[in-house]
Amino acid sequence: MDAPDILKNRGLKVTKIRVAILEAMGESRQALPYSELQKKLSIFDRTTLYRTLLVMIDKGFIHKALEENGDTYYALCSSCTSKVHNHNHVHFKCKECSSVQCLYLQNEIGLSIPEISIETIEITAKGTCSLCRLTN
Amino acid sequence: MDAPDILKNRGLKVTKIRVAILEAMGESRQALPYSELQKKLSIFDRTTLYRTLLVMIDKGFIHKALEENGDTYYALCSSCTSKVHNHNHVHFKCKECSSVQCLYLQNEIGLSIPEISIETIEITAKGTCSLCRLTN
DNA sequence: ACATTAAATGCAACGGTGTTGCATTTAATG
DNA sequence: CATTAAATGCAACACCGTTGCATTTAATGT
Ligand SMILES: [Mn+2]
Ligand SMILES: [Mn+2]
Ligand SMILES: [Zn+2]
Ligand SMILES: [Zn+2]
Numbered sequence: 163m164d165a166p167d168i169l170k171n172r173g174l175k176v177t178k179i180r181v182a183i184l185e186a187m188g189e190s191r192q193a194l195p196y197s198e199l200q201k202k203l204s205i206f207d208r209t210t211l212y213r214t215l216l217v218m219i220d221k222g223f224i225h226k227a228l229e230e231n232g233d234t235y236y237a238l239c240s241s242c243t244s245k246v247h248n249h250n251h252v253h254f255k256c257k258e259c260s261s262v263q264c265l266y267l268q269n270e271i272g273l274s275i276p277e278i279s280i281e282t283i284e285i286t287a288k289g290t291c292s293l294c295r296l297t298n
Numbered sequence: 299m300d301a302p303d304i305l306k307n308r309g310l311k312v313t314k315i316r317v318a319i320l321e322a323m324g325e326s327r328q329a330l331p332y333s334e335l336q337k338k339l340s341i342f343d344r345t346t347l348y349r350t351l352l353v354m355i356d357k358g359f360i361h362k363a364l365e366e367n368g369d370t371y372y373a374l375c376s377s378c379t380s381k382v383h384n385h386n387h388v389h390f391k392c393k394e395c396s397s398v399q400c401l402y403l404q405n406e407i408g409l410s411i412p413e414i415s416i417e418t419i420e421i422t423a424k425g426t427c428s429l430c431r432l433t434n
Numbered sequence: 435a436c437a438t439t440a441a442a443t444g445c446a447a448c449g450g451t452g453t454t455g456c457a458t459t460t461a462a463t464g
Numbered sequence: 465c466a467t468t469a470a471a472t473g474c475a476a477c478a479c480c481g482t483t484g485c486a487t488t489t490a491a492t493g494t
Contacts, residue, residue, distance in 0.1 A: 175441065175442075175489090175490055175491070176490075176491095177441095177442065177443085177489085177490075179442090179443085196480080197479085197480095200479095200480095206443085206444090207443070207444045207445070208479095208480085209443080209444070209445080209446095209481095209482085209483090210442075210443055210444070212480085212481070212482075213442080213443085213482095214442090214443095217442095229365045229366060229367075230365060231365075231452090232368070232451075232452065232479080232480075234480095252409065254411075254414065254416075257417070265411060265414075267411070271407065271409075273388065273407075273421070273423055275390075275401060275403070275423075277428035277431070278390065278401075278423075278425060278426070278427060278428055278431075279425045279426045279431060280390075280423045280424070280425040281393070281424055281425040281426075282423070282424045282425070283421065283422070283423050283424075284421070284422040284423075284424075285409070285419060285420070285421050285422075286419070286420040286421075286422075287409055287411075287414075287416045287418070287419050287420075288416070288417055288418045288419075288420075289414060289415045289416040289417040289418070290414070290415045290417075291414060292413035292414055295413070295414075295415060311460090311461055311462070311470065311471070312461075312462095313460085313461075313470095313471065313472085315471090315472085332451080333450085333451095336450090336451095342472085342473090343472070343473045343474070344450095344451085345452095345453085345454090345472080345473070345474080345475095346471075346472055346473070348451085348452070348453080349453095349471080349472085350471090350472095353471095367481090368450080368451075368480075368481065370451095
């Protein structure tokens with residue numbers, strides 16, 4: 163299913179920038195830093211990009227995978243809706259190539275601390291990705 | 299041991315802003331967002347604050363506990379040196395009062411994924427802190 | 435195909451943060 | 465107290481987050 167259909171099915175207007183964002187993120191298979199989205203979508207005003215990202219987060223199309231050193235990495239959601247947001251997966255950043263990806267694992271990771279009520283857990287792993295391991 | 303001694307013992311010059319940062323963070327017992335440090339230390343130029351934070355991270359005095367929505371939370375290190383940085387602990391943010399703290403737990407949390415070599419893991423938990431739970 | 439309208443867009447503008455260069459000041463040392 | 469490497473303050477620039485407002489556009493019904 164292509165980007166315009168995805169948008170229609172979820173009751174969102176089909177606009178150029180929304181299509182462009184979905185296509186850019188679908189191709190890369192990885193999280194994209196804001197700075198790169200900005201470059202790829204430089205035909206659009208950055209305010210429009212900013213507001214579109216807000217909408218697409220809210221509607222469950224994308225999520226923030228990582229915020230680091232002022233850059234924010236965005237990734238496609240796997241099963242979110244405007245009502246239900248599920249981001250209980252691991253984010254991985256390669257120290258070599260700086261790529262960021264979502265890792266969907268089998269076993270859930272839980273935490274329990276006395277006195278504190280924990281609702282969500284975010285895990286960011288860092289190391290060397292499979293591609294960079296081959297290169298070395 | 300007070301802030302000037304801590305700095306001397308680690309071979310750093312005792313300057314006003316370094317003392318002020320150590321004291322501000324020591325009192326709060328929590329991570330402080332950059333924005334708050336900026337306010338508390340407004341007598342200093344913000345470039346100096348910026349560079350001092352860089353040095354103190356490098357020297358193992360403080361670390362970034364959380365980066366979220368453009369604000370960075372800094373916390374005191376428990377046992378880091380300029381050579382060895384140990385941040386394998388959990389960071390917790392209360393959704394009620396926005397406080398951020400370091401949680402030093404017993405059991406280590408490990409992750410293992412085929413093809414990928416994981417070196418470090420960062421865990422951020424969110425929920426309601428003990429103080430806010432009492433208030434509710 | 436065309437008019438209607440709510441939503442989306444582009445532009446301007448402001449404040450905050452990250453970052454660097456450079457001249458000046460200061461903490462440590464003997 | 466003199467020396468000097470380190471730290472500081474100031475200026476400057478780029479980038480990001482955010483908002484208001486006027487204009488354009490996608491969707492809908494006729
Ligand atoms: Mn993800
Ligand atoms: Mn910490
Ligand atoms: Zn890599
Ligand atoms: Zn709280």
